[in-house]
Amino acid sequence: MTNEERDRPTWDGEALAEAMGRQLARRDDPEADVWSDESFLEWLTNDARAASEDRARACEDGDRLRRSGHALRVRLLARQSGIGVVQAPPRLVTPSRRATPAQVMDEAMAVGAIARVDLAAAAGAGRELWDEPAEHWVALPNAAPKMRALALRIDGESMAPLLHSGDTVLVELRSTFVRGSVVVARHANAEDGYVCKRIERVGKREVVLASINPEFGSVAIPRDERLVVGVVRLVWRG
Numbered sequence: 001m002t003n004e005e006r007d008r009p010t011w012d013g014e015a016l017a018e019a020m021g022r023q024l025a026r027r028d029d030p031e032a033d034v035w036s037d038e039s040f041l042e043w044l045t046n047d048a049r050a051a052s053e054d055r056a057r058a059c060e061d062g063d064r065l066r067r068s069g070h071a072l073r074v075r076l077l078a079r080q081s082g083i084g085v086v087q088a089p090p091r092l093v094t095p096s097r098r099a100t101p102a103q104v105m106d107e108a109m110a111v112g113a114i115a116r117v118d119l120a121a122a123a124g125a126g127r128e129l130w131d132e133p134a135e136h137w138v139a140l141p142n143a144a145p146k147m148r149a150l151a152l153r154i155d156g157e158s159m160a161p162l163l164h165s166g167d168t169v170l171v172e173l174r175s176t177f178v179r180g181s182v183v184v185a186r187h188a189n190a191e192d193g194y195v196c197k198r199i200e201r202v203g204k205r206e207v208v209l210a211s212i213n214p215e216f217g218s219v220a221i222p223r224d225e226r227l228v229v230g231v232v233r234l235v236w237r238g
Contacts, residue, residue, distance in 0.1 A: 070161060077162040077212065081182045081198060083169075083232055086141065090116075090151065090168045090236040093137040101134050101150050109146070113137040116151035116168060119184070119194060129186070129194060129229060138168060141234075148173045150230065152184060152196070158216035159196060163235055169196070170234035175225035177202045182232040185209060188222050195219055196232065 078085050093113045095104060101115040108115050115134035138151040154167045159182070163169065171184050182198045197209030197219060210218045221227055 074161050078235075080180060081162065081232070083162070083182060084234040086234065086236045088236065089238045091139040092116075093139050095134060095137050098133050098135070100130055100132065102130050104134060104137075105148065105150075108134075108137045109148075111137075113139050114149045114151045114170065116153060118153045119155050119196065138170075138236075140170075144170075144234070147233075149233070154196060156216075158211040158213050159198070160213045162212055163196065163232075164237075166238060168236040169232045170236075171230035172233050173230040175228040176231065177207050177223065177225065177228070178231075183209070184229040184232065185221060186227045186229065187219070188224075188227065194229065 074085070077083075093108075093111065095115070096107050097104065101117060104115055114137065116136045116138045117129060117132045117134055119129075150171045150173060152169050152171055154163050154165055154169060156165055162182075169184075177183075177199055179199050179202055182196065184194055184196050186194050195209060197211060199207060200210035200218065201208040203223065205223055206220050207223050208218050208220050
């Protein structure tokens with residue numbers, strides 16, 4: 001019990017009923033001060049304050065539970081998809097020259113970095129991801145294994161809460177269809193650009209790429225590994 005709780009006036013049912021009866025009786029007397037019982041007023045004030053504090057604590061506890069649940073879901077989604085999460089923006093490296101990712105891939109790898117492209121920039125009609133010049137390189141984490149990879153900045157919220165618009169993902173350049181993995185793939189129609197989705201189903205003729213966010217739908221593409229840019233291995237937040 002806290003000091004405040006010990007100091008709070010206590011009323012048993014009979015005493016409280018009697019005090020409230022006195023207050024109500026005084027309403028018939030226009031000369032009477034209805035709220036003149038100081039001990040009753042003190043109790044009423046402290047009780048209202050305690051109720052307000054209880055409501056505030058309940059709201060704070062609810063917020064903490066929601067945040068904890070959200071964080072747990074993100075960790076589970078990341079583990080299921082084989083994606084590491086860095087809770088910080090990527091460290092950018094000034095490119096040695098302005099060129100396409102394919103042209104500077106080896107140069108970037110030599111300094112522990114990979115070229116980054118904005119996925120939204122390659123979503124226009126007839127544009128190819130590999131045609132976009134890399135304005136920035138992203139430094140790889142020290143523990144990251146060597147791999148042929150590309151950094152892409154996410155556009156849109158279809159993969160929330162795992163990936164958000166503005167996040168940067170490390171995409172290992174490999175063409176494969178593994179259920180549950182998150183991939184960057186091109187639509188069969190090049191005019192429709194690229195998507196970042198989770199592989200939901202691999203059929204004989206087509207592959208279904210699903211969104212995590214239920215507000216967005218799925219995309220079906222032919223089972224053609226040439227449409228896969230790569231598999232998402234890491235995400236930098238923000």
